[in-house]
Amino acid sequence: MGGKLTNTKHTLVALVEDKPGVLNRITSLFRRRSFNIQSLAVGGSEHPGLSRMTIVAVGDSAQIEQVRKQLDKLINVIKVSDITEEDMVDRELALIKVKATASTRSEIMQIVGIFRANIVDVAPGSLTVEVTGDEDKVNSLLGLLSDFGVKELSRTGRIALTRGSSS
Amino acid sequence: MKKTGAQILCESLIKEGVEVIFGILGGAVLPIYDTFPQYPQLRHILVRHEQGAAHAADGYARVTHKAGVCIATSGPGATNLVTGIACAYMDSAPMVAITGQVATPVIGKDAFQETDITGITIPITKHNYLVTDVAELAKTIKEAFHIAQTGRPGPVLIDIPRDVQQEQTDFVYPDKLDLPSYKVVSRGHPAQIKKAAKLINEAEQPVIIAGRGIIISQAYDEFKKFAEKAQLPVAHTLLGLGSFPGNHILDLGMLGMHGIACANMAVQNADLLIAIGMRFDDRATGNTREFAPNARVIHIDIDPAEIGKNILTEVPVVGDVKSVLTALNEEIERREHGDWLSQIEQWRHEYPSLEIRQSDELLPQYIIHQIYEATQGDALLVTGVGQNQMWAAQHFVYTKPNSLISAGGLGPMGFELPAAMGVKVGRPEEVVWCVAGDGGFQMTIQELATLTQENIAVKIAIMNNGYLGMVRQWQELFYGRRYVDTKLWNPDFVKIAEAYDIPGIRVKRREEVIPAIQKAMEYPGAFLIDFLIEPEENVYPIVPPGESLARFFEPSRPEVLGGKL
Numbered sequence: 001m002g003g004k005l006t007n008t009k010h011t012l013v014a015l016v017e018d019k020p021g022v023l024n025r026i027t028s029l030f031r032r033r034s035f036n037i038q039s040l041a042v043g044g045s046e047h048p049g050l051s052r053m054t055i056v057a058v059g060d061s062a063q064i065e066q067v068r069k070q071l072d073k074l075i076n077v078i079k080v081s082d083i084t085e086e087d088m089v090d091r092e093l094a095l096i097k098v099k100a101t102a103s104t105r106s107e108i109m110q111i112v113g114i115f116r117a118n119i120v121d122v123a124p125g126s127l128t129v130e131v132t133g134d135e136d137k138v139n140s141l142l143g144l145l146s147d148f149g150v151k152e153l154s155r156t157g158r159i160a161l162t163r164g165s166s167s
Numbered sequence: 168m169k170k171t172g173a174q175i176l177c178e179s180l181i182k183e184g185v186e187v188i189f190g191i192l193g194g195a196v197l198p199i200y201d202t203f204p205q206y207p208q209l210r211h212i213l214v215r216h217e218q219g220a221a222h223a224a225d226g227y228a229r230v231t232h233k234a235g236v237c238i239a240t241s242g243p244g245a246t247n248l249v250t251g252i253a254c255a256y257m258d259s260a261p262m263v264a265i266t267g268q269v270a271t272p273v274i275g276k277d278a279f280q281e282t283d284i285t286g287i288t289i290p291i292t293k294h295n296y297l298v299t300d301v302a303e304l305a306k307t308i309k310e311a312f313h314i315a316q317t318g319r320p321g322p323v324l325i326d327i328p329r330d331v332q333q334e335q336t337d338f339v340y341p342d343k344l345d346l347p348s349y350k351v352v353s354r355g356h357p358a359q360i361k362k363a364a365k366l367i368n369e370a371e372q373p374v375i376i377a378g379r380g381i382i383i384s385q386a387y388d389e390f391k392k393f394a395e396k397a398q399l400p401v402a403h404t405l406l407g408l409g410s411f412p413g414n415h416i417l418d419l420g421m422l423g424m425h426g427i428a429c430a431n432m433a434v435q436n437a438d439l440l441i442a443i444g445m446r447f448d449d450r451a452t453g454n455t456r457e458f459a460p461n462a463r464v465i466h467i468d469i470d471p472a473e474i475g476k477n478i479l480t481e482v483p484v485v486g487d488v489k490s491v492l493t494a495l496n497e498e499i500e501r502r503e504h505g506d507w508l509s510q511i512e513q514w515r516h517e518y519p520s521l522e523i524r525q526s527d528e529l530l531p532q533y534i535i536h537q538i539y540e541a542t543q544g545d546a547l548l549v550t551g552v553g554q555n556q557m558w559a560a561q562h563f564v565y566t567k568p569n570s571l572i573s574a575g576g577l578g579p580m581g582f583e584l585p586a587a588m589g590v591k592v593g594r595p596e597e598v599v600w601c602v603a604g605d606g607g608f609q610m611t612i613q614e615l616a617t618l619t620q621e622n623i624a625v626k627i628a629i630m631n632n633g634y635l636g637m638v639r640q641w642q643e644l645f646y647g648r649r650y651v652d653t654k655l656w657n658p659d660f661v662k663i664a665e666a667y668d669i670p671g672i673r674v675k676r677r678e679e680v681i682p683a684i685q686k687a688m689e690y691p692g693a694f695l696i697d698f699l700i701e702p703e704e705n706v707y708p709i710v711p712p713g714e715s716l717a718r719f720f721e722p723s724r725p726e727v728l729g730g731k732l
Contacts, residue, residue, distance in 0.1 A: 017348070021285065021297075028289045062475055069472035075294040075314065078348040 010064045012055040014080040022076045039157025054159045090160035094138045099149035100127045115141045169335040172301045173202040179308040182340045189220040193240025195267025198332035215613035219585035221251020225260045226589030234261040234315045241267045242280030252322045253291040257576025261320035270330040293321030301334040318351035319470040355486030362482045363465045364498030370439035372507045379406035380444015386489035387568045397502045402430040404451045406575040413564040423451040424710045425557040428518030431716040437462045444488045447477035457715035528701040531630045535562035541684045546598040549587035551607035552578045553637035555630040557706040559602045581610030587625045605631040615667035618693045626687045627695040632702045640705045664695040671695035
């Protein structure tokens, strides 16, 4: 199939029409062709009526090229690119509800401070932490906080843009 | 002047050049049918099952190169179209399927005969629409026809709720399309064409694999020139038969699981494959790891997603076949390939796959060959799926462009009769033969009524072996001859035909074949011949599933299946 045959994580960015059923068409394609998707984030873009979608897919380069081409065939997909090899900014947001007691609260707050994360909710037995960053950063913070006991976790999945003025 | 949704639909269809609609009515399309009398230029053909409407529209599309149109009501009407839509999708046939939907206020409430047909058909349509505003209808129809008929063609479904059919709006058929994301690459990239030409000019043992893309692109002349100029032997996929004269010295016939031995041998020994308008289906390639092991690959296709999907391609050329071949013909050199062509001739003699054995039995291969002789190839053959299809692919010589209409990708038994109906309606001047199996024929037998009601003169040849023949063959060869549930009790097909007011004849002996075919041809209308063929006749050669194309089995090569026969 050419290219690298090792499985790697790829970031695909798609500009799609914001119409009913478009997300269904895209996820249906992933399911039908057995594409392995790790995360999918979708929201508004700079164009009214168009959404930007960031897809993290795992596979070898030939499989990812198939994902890209098949997505590109969907009528509601305006443009799709694999930006993995490009200079890009990628971010993820996570909300982490961590167990906190009187004795651990300050230690947790210290870790949160180091990661430049925020505490967005305080309750008698827990703290909720909001963290933004690339996946490694979120994973590291999560690793440290898991020692205290993570009660709930919600991650948005990756969103990404290429750097520089090109679009 | 304001028009109803139903009127807008009819007028838009007329604007798109539609002449024929295959359909069946029901509650959710009544407003549309109520409008038909206002538009006598639209011929509606009333089928007996919606699957028949979809296959007929597919057959019509394949021979006219225009979108076939079918229509069905909501719920069961729409779901009955699904097999036919999936078939058109797999074989890239342009189709616009129109379904009625329950009224917009009750969508999502599980109303009577409601089904989410746009949801159901997402994976089997090129695109689909649910129109909830009558003001969007004309624009949607324009888009649907454009998408269905351009690029790699395919089916598009438009779901129209009943109230939208009745609502009124000003009708203006748009001149322009608003499809920012839909791009069709027609011309191949010049640099890729140069690279391809270089490989072709350097090749010593080249083989073309010709697919249906050549037929869709109607590139017969360009393709013939291409093959002849560089003396490139032509193997075909099933659906590529009819893209190149079957009696041409360079023609090898079909490759693949039931491919002609010399075609498979040529592909396996090639140093260059030129794949044109095809998608490396597993039935064509056999085991992909052992497929054409020494060949570099040029792949010409209009769909970029087909490049590298199944087979590693060295030089992809994305574009319309006709345009790409026109450009390539300027770049390639005249070649002879004498040694290679004589090697292929040697294989042709060594493994005479098409030789019909001398026998008193009624052999299907002989029947197909006699249909060829009687028509001199000047006929369109529509096949079912299974043994009848393979015998038709092997033993008819496709000298006429686009003369084989067969369901290759999906393989739905029961395709033959409704598709033949659509083919004959699309090309009334042609002789249309429907080659059926006794199993598949009963899956859509109800369309005999449509043939009679609409005076559609299809000639039906049933290869009646009393079995689900291809499955029985697999049980024989790969399941220790355990014939589980493949034996069929059959009705008297001649009496059935008579009940539908179609004359028929039963043929049991070899000497009756030619007179029966003559009788069918001389009769002005539809005619049925029930050929009681040798029940356990097999399709050979066969490449056992999962094997390389070089390991084809035929009775002269018992070693392939370990002596089993």
